[in-house]
Amino acid sequence: MSRVFIDGAVGTTGLEIRDRLAGRAGLELVTLPEAQRKDAAARRDALNAADIVILCLPDDAAREAVALIENPAVRIVDASSAHRVAEGWTYGFPELEPRRAREIAAATRISNPGCYPTGFLALIRPLVRAGLLPAATPVSVNAVSGYSGGGKAMIADFESGAADTAFRAYGLTLAHKHVPEMQTHAGLDHAPIFMPAVARTYRGMLVEIALHLHALPGTVTVAAVREAIADSYRGCPLIHVETAPRDALTIEQCAGTDRLDLFVFANEAAGQVRLVAALDNLGKGAAGAAVQSVNLLAGLPETEGLRL
Ligand SMILES: NC(=O)C1=CN([C@@H]2O[C@H](COP(=O)(O)OP(=O)(O)OC[C@H]3O[C@@H](n4cnc5c(N)ncnc54)[C@H](OP(=O)(O)O)[C@@H]3O)[C@@H](O)[C@H]2O)C=CC1
Numbered sequence: 001m002s003r004v005f006i007d008g009a010v011g012t013t014g015l016e017i018r019d020r021l022a023g024r025a026g027l028e029l030v031t032l033p034e035a036q037r038k039d040a041a042a043r044r045d046a047l048n049a050a051d052i053v054i055l056c057l058p059d060d061a062a063r064e065a066v067a068l069i070e071n072p073a074v075r076i077v078d079a080s081s082a083h084r085v086a087e088g089w090t091y092g093f094p095e096l097e098p099r100r101a102r103e104i105a106a107a108t109r110i111s112n113p114g115c116y117p118t119g120f121l122a123l124i125r126p127l128v129r130a131g132l133l134p135a136a137t138p139v140s141v142n143a144v145s146g147y148s149g150g151g152k153a154m155i156a157d158f159e160s161g162a163a164d165t166a167f168r169a170y171g172l173t174l175a176h177k178h179v180p181e182m183q184t185h186a187g188l189d190h191a192p193i194f195m196p197a198v199a200r201t202y203r204g205m206l207v208e209i210a211l212h213l214h215a216l217p218g219t220v221t222v223a224a225v226r227e228a229i230a231d232s233y234r235g236c237p238l239i240h241v242e243t244a245p246r247d248a249l250t251i252e253q254c255a256g257t258d259r260l261d262l263f264v265f266a267n268e269a270a271g272q273v274r275l276v277a278a279l280d281n282l283g284k285g286a287a288g289a290a291v292q293s294v295n296l297l298a299g300l301p302e303t304e305g306l307r308l
């Protein structure tokens with residue numbers, strides 16, 4: 001039996017994780033009552049008494065929680081963006097690299113990937129690893145998220161009517177907090193240009209990358225791109241590489257699931273490829289990934305409690 005403490009259990013991500021862990025065999029779920037959930041002493045006790053801690057906090061509070069942990073046996077899954085490129089932390093995306101699931105299972109410090117990077121990395125990493133995309137390739141990525149991606153504050157903004165829009169482009173300083181983890185874990189020499197947006201729908205996400213195959217060195221075919229992506233995720237129950245033609249994709253494609261659907265659309269004659277990832281920002285983009293890591297840490301089946 002593993003004792004799992006969720007710090008930040010009443011936030012948007014914390015509640016989702018609770019949902020997926022409640023009643024699970026092999027896990028004892030611990031949360032603090034409302035009056036104590038921000039009390040440093042109560043949090044210190046709970047953090048140090050757990051086998052596994054899941055941090056569902058803003059970055060500063062996540063750093064503070066890590067500093068409160070003195071018990072070396074405690075294993076941490078941090079859902080915030082505080083440790084995604086930090087030394088000594090394992091990037092908690094089990095399907096991203098061939099040995100990553102085993103590394104997570106043996107780790108004590110695991111950082112959950114960001115929601116947008118999950119889609120971006122799932123598409124780009126297999127191409128860089130296969131040598132189809134040289135590390136020096138300039139890459140741009142655009143994406144749209146449901147408004148729950150901004151946590152309680154953005155949900156209130158959209159649901160109170162204060163956000164008077166259906167679609168808002170942001171990240172206009174080109175320095176979004178997800179860019180470093182996108183570059184680092186893709187293995188790219190240059191930071192990608194990231195163009196995020198938020199839409200008036202609660203959950204769901206599309207992440208897109210355009211590739212000009214004719215501008216790449218050598219001959220890179222659409223088939224090679226499809227194969228590299230499909231090969232990377234064979235046998236991964238949460239990641240589906242879709243091959244059937246589509247007229248359209250919606251932001252809700254994977255909403256309400258912990259799945260990640262990947263698409264390779266192409267105009268072969270023009271040498272153009274449009275890669276698309278669909279996921280739920282609160283599913284594989286947050287809670288689903290955290291629960292996958294908890295399953296690996298606790299020695300439970302990797303997708304138990306997840307929504308395929
Ligand atoms: N929403 C999403 O799609 C995703 C979010 N994340 C990350 O997960 C983390 C949580 O985000 P999210 O759930 O969206 O945010 P929310 O704002 O919805 O929830 C954060 C929770 O943390 C609590 N909190 C803040 N400071 C402290 C503290 N010092 N001690 C204890 N509790 C504290 C808040 O309390 P109160 O309720 O009083 O405000 C709130 O309940 C963030 O780092 C975010 O970046 C990651 C992936 C996706």
Ligand SMILES: CC(=O)N[C@@H](CCC(=O)OP(=O)(O)O)C(=O)O
Nearest residue numbers: 081113114115145146149150198
């Ligand atoms: C719509 C929206 O505002 N999204 C958030 C990212 C949400 C997320 O999942 O990011 P973290 O995991 O890094 O917290 C943003 O762009 O900052």
